[in-house]
Amino acid sequence: MTIPLCDPNLCVSAGCTATVCIGKAIASNHTFYERSANVIPGGVNSSIRAFKSVGGEPYIVARGEGAHIVDVEGNRYIDLVQSYGAVILGHAHPAITAALRDAAGDGTSFGAPTPREMKLAEAIRERVPSCERVRLMNSGTEATSTAVRLARGATGRKRIITFYGNFHGATDALLAAGGSGIATLGIPGTAGVPEEAVANTLVVPYNVVPEIGNDVAAVIVEPVAANMGVIAPAPGFLEGLRAACDKAGALLIFDEVITGFRIGQGGAQAKYDVKPDITCFGKVIGGGLPIGAIGGSRAVMENLTPIGKVFHAGTLAGNPLATAAGLAALNELTPDVYMELGARARALATLLRDACSSAGIVAQFPV
Structure with missing residues (x-):
């Protein structure tokens, strides 16, 4: 023994x-x-x-419990990161762990459609009306790269406009002046990305509506710039982007990997009442497991294979564990929960603002 x-x-x-x-x-x-x-x-x-x-x-994490994490030395921390937004309900939430146990008992991957992926897509569409059709994938990066490919395929154009300080994952075409500070002026700042990869990426100032030419396939934007200090959109900015894209025949892509199902049930587009053509999701919709998704109008989304000609596929796309955890998370995130989250955020912002003011520190805390 x-x-x-x-x-x-x-x-x-x-x-x-x-x-x-x-x-x-x-x-x-x-x-x-x-x-x-x-x-x-x-x-x-x-x-x-x-x-x-x-x-x-x-620190090396051994486990998480609600709002806390414990490292391998046994130190306990209040976790203000929460997996960079993916674990909105806290660590080891009972609804998530129960859903994962149930799903794992049925099998972890099939390479075939399952009821859970359909139900998660329906749950997203129910909460975000601009998403008439939803395609699941494996990460936020895959979501943004697929959204760009879809926009180019749907419009027949090449150029993409993005904004200084916004970050859209580790996809070559968008690694220009991102929130991670890896490149500027459309010239890649990371080894392995040739200039040709960002030659059709135009980077412009955030919160300023750019001129959009007839060669632009899409404008991709974080509706709230969460990767450069949480900068809220200026009044009229998102509305201006919508109008400018409509005028130029370009598509408007909202990267809601961070804001989606976080600042409200309908994300930033509901809060600011601006409807994009394509929305990118991640983080919250996987309940802490790897996932991504894009959603949009039926006309745009049906350019994807197997209906259209814009390729997308993935062995683990819509996998049973991530979809089970995502469904459990969305079911927990009721309107009352968002009201409570909003109240807590405003209270915390007020305390931080007052503390900074008392210390003579200039700071903004948009909520």
Whole structure:
């Protein structure tokens, strides 16, 4: 009979199974980070997690509980990140974990349609009326890249307009002057992206309606610029984009990967009453699991294969676990929940604004 001598999630001995390991059962954030760096470039699977911009080394998470996370050293933190917006209900929410257990018991991937993906698409359409048709995929980056391809295919045009400080994921054509600061003036600032990849990307100032030529396929925008300090749209900005796109025959794409199902049940487009042609989703709609989606009018969306000629496919698109978690999350996010979230956000913003004012710090807290 074997006796568990350590937790395999916390043990730093390679190959620990928790029933035979008699190695180092004392973990530290530094030890885990060092070990990760020997197998994962930079020790992280998303560059922002490396803490380079703030110094130091990342904490290594062992588990999450509601509004808290616990690292491998047992330190407990109030989590103000919540997986960068993906875990709106908090960590290990009972409705999410129950949905995942049920779904996993049925199988994890089939390469064929399932009822859950249909139901999640219906749930999105019910809450976001501009999305007459919805296509599921695997990430926010895939959503924005597919939206751009769809816009180009639907219009027969090449040029895309985006905005300084907006970030639309790690897709080559949009890695220009993003919120991550990786490139400027349509010249890529990251190795591996040739100038040709952004040659048809025009970057313009946020909150200023640009001139849109007849060679522009689409304007893609974060309706609230969440990647450069949460900058709200200026009065008339989104309305102006809608009118300018209509005049030029270009499509308007809202990247609601962050704002979707976060600032309200209908996202930013409901809050500001501006209807885009294509909407990109991610984060919240997966309940904390990898997911992305685009939605739009039937006329635009049916340019996608297998009906139209704009290709999109993916082995794990609409996978049973992400759709189960996403459905559970959306079902929990009732109008009353959004009212409570809004009240908490306003209260927190007021406290922060007052604290900054008392300290002589100039700051804005849009809510």
